[in-house]
Ligand SMILES: CNc1nc2c(CC[C@H]3O[C@@H](OC)[C@@H]4OC(C)(C)O[C@@H]43)c3nc(N)[nH]c(=O)c3cc2[nH]1
């Protein structure tokens with residue numbers, strides 16, 4: 491049971507604007523082998539088999555139905571075959587609910603130094619010890635199978651921003667060929683699914699072609715890729731004004747890498763169902779707390795004698811049992827408990843946001859009444 495709290499002013503503006511034009515928000519349930527996912531859903535990021543600074547049972551208390559893992563990191567260490575031998579990622583990390591794994595292409599481009607993109611796949615050197623690896627539609631799909639992912643992502647190329655029309659076109663066409671190979675390599679089982687990822691950057695005809703190519707492969711769900719890569723909120727919303735409508739209305743839509751609360755609200759209003767973002771966890775560890783009063787930079791000296799909680803009505807341990815002064819101190823002296831409490835609060839805040847959104851959609855209420 492969580493209380494309804496206020497959106498900060500800037501989110502109300504987004505809600506009001508998006509609400510007038512978009513009645514595409516929808517609330518639903520995705521049934522999987524590992525349990526239900528209530529959408530719109532926020533998926534905490536657990537790149538290396540752990541949501542940093544959180545026990546999985548604590549992640550569960552925040553209300554998360556599903557968390558993310560990653561092919562790239564886990565294939566390098568401890569290795570997909572080893573995780574498989576040890577009983578799969580669910581057992582390894584003691585998380586029994588749904589797991590979605592990204593296919594690894596995005597991380598190769600952002601993490602490994604030496605890499606070569608070929609039709610076959612991406613050849614790269616591990617950012618850990620420099621050893622050579624290849625990620626392809628087939629190997630990425632097999633690794634996600636070995637990890638035991640509930641939702642497997644197709645192996646794609648995240649088109650960088652900005653890209654010319656030609657660059658975006660050839661990148662999208664590569665992603666379509668790789669999607670076909672990913673779909674063929676997927677071992678379909680009841681309660682498990684594979685999502686295609688559409689690309690096409692900011693060009694609507696390329697987004698349409700990408701969607702048509704992937705719809706032919708009949709994925710269980712679809713992600714909108716190639717966004718939240720530096721294009722900014724306005725351009726992202728411009729793509730989201732039409733891209734979700736290109737996808738099957740009866741299948742989940744996942745916007746990768748998004749985002750701040752205002753981004754999530756605007757995207758839900760445009761028909762998106764699933765989100766992932768490192769912001770609540772990464773910024774929590776860096777001392778930023780999301781609250782109904784806006785973002786609190788707990789390291790600010792004005793909190794050093796503030797004996798009040800981050801939010802008086804929040805049910806997380808940071809707010810129930812500690813003060814901003816204590817959090818300020820812990821983060822300043824880099825105590826591990828600081829990262830834990832700030833992360834826990836932020837994940838709770840994001841899940842409360844999603845709960846409020848789901849409730850208001852289910853009751854057919856206008857978003858702008860959440861205030
Ligand atoms: C932040 N903006 C952003 N992230 C994107 C991602 C990666 C999403 C994954 O990367 C991590 O976030 C940085 C998260 O931790 C793991 C667990 C790795 O999963 C999340 C994308 N992934 C694929 N395959 N294709 C895309 O077009 C794409 C676009 C994105 N835009």
Ligand SMILES: [Zn+2]
Nearest residue numbers: 804806809835
């Ligand atoms: Zn809290």
